[in-house]
Amino acid sequence: MAWYGKKSVDNDVVLSSRVRLARNVEGYPFGRHLTDDRARELIGKIGAILTPSGYEAVDFTGLDMIGATAYVEEHIVSPEFAGEKGPHTLFKNDKKNVYIMTCEEDHLRIQCITPGFSLDEAYAGAIEAESLLDSSLNLAFDEKLGYLTHCPTNLGTGMRASVMMFLPAITKFGKLSSIARQLSKIGLTVRGSYGEGSGSTGCLYQISNQVTLGVSEEESIEKLKNIVASIVDQERKLRDAMTKDDVWNSVADASARAYGTLTYARMLSFSEFMKLWCDVRLGIALDNARKMNGQPGGTGIPSSLSYETLDTLFIESQPAVLTLLSGGTPMSPAERDLRRADAIKRRLAVV
């Protein structure tokens, strides 16, 4: 079990936090300028440091499409890394919160993923792993430019801190584009939930820092934390506005219907699942808000259905993870839809 499925802070709005550090090693060219032999040599060097410290190596060159894509769906590696042709290896720690991609765009992409709104924890985890590598590798650095990266946009700290947020109310009220505009003015950005260039699946967004040079890691994280806190606030306020009886009735209806479909459907595509998932997650949030306000609630969804279970369901319903969990044999989309509905039904039956 990775970052999902754990109890965490502010998880009615924030699913996970992540800090990623881009690092390179002196003397080795970057990206496609690095030959396969030298890439293997570099990965060997990195492995010699990480393996004794309890990291497990996953050689992606030996992984099939389904296996590699599953890591993308779990938000552990980038789609670029999964599609990389040359030697590339993922190292993961035994606590399953630090994941180090080697020979992606940069030689090292050190990331720590933690559940809920927990950027400090994620930063500490990434730094711990980086310090371990720094003690035995000549990390490429310049006093003026900071950590030297393949793409100049990552120079400086090489750090990307981000949070994955569930923002159905902000989306419904059409406030997202104005938030995105404001964020871009202060060096932050909003993306769909799979990183660069991807559209958003069902009300999930990733918010991260953009500028890396001239701003220290702590300053960057502090700024992101403040902004995320205010977005969490705004989302909750808008959700509160939705607890008024007339809106609430239609939300509760949509969410009860969605839960009904999830429990009884025989076939579910991932996109249909995501819509239902959003409705259920929002229904639970509003129900809690109404109870807090002393208003009568009740959606028909068992109160024991937690955000953690829902988030696990989200990860496990994606095509590649679902295929792996069902034994790894490739399935047709229709077979997958049957399997998905079945898995969800069984998971919800034990809630």
Added chain:
Amino acid sequence: MLCNRCGKNEAVVFYNENINGYKKSYSLCSDCARELEAAGEINLNFTSPFEEGESLLSGLFESMFGIPSAPALSGAKRTVKEKRCPLCGLTIREISEEGKVGCAECYRSFADELRPSITRIHGSVHHKGRFPLRFKNKCEKGNRLEDLRRRLKEAIKNEEFERAAALRDEIRNLTAEA
């Protein structure tokens, strides 16, 4: 779709030309395309209208990086030996076309050429934050000096000359250590 010249083979070349309003349009198989090109009727050398390989992408990076791509450089460039990064062998032109450097050494080899673009991306060229262990002494000293200089400026501005003198001495001592 069939070639609209011979009408026999599958068309693989779709050619549209518009020079000052004189339009030509063909869908050709590879044989016919080759014949027409040899006859000078069509021009399949994409680069020629724009001179020497300027692609849209490199134009994009040119504006992003502020580095002139090929055609903007002087005509004599082909004969002049271009500077190459000693580690990866890239030239500044190749870097600006890709939008990424080839290795860490590029940042040192082309420091002057890259500075404007880095400033444009980040609005700063002064790293603040973590550094590798082996830079500990250098960076800590650099940070301390920067801090002292800032405080010195402040002291002078506030006409606190005694404090300024003390700060100046401290800066002198620190720089003398090197």
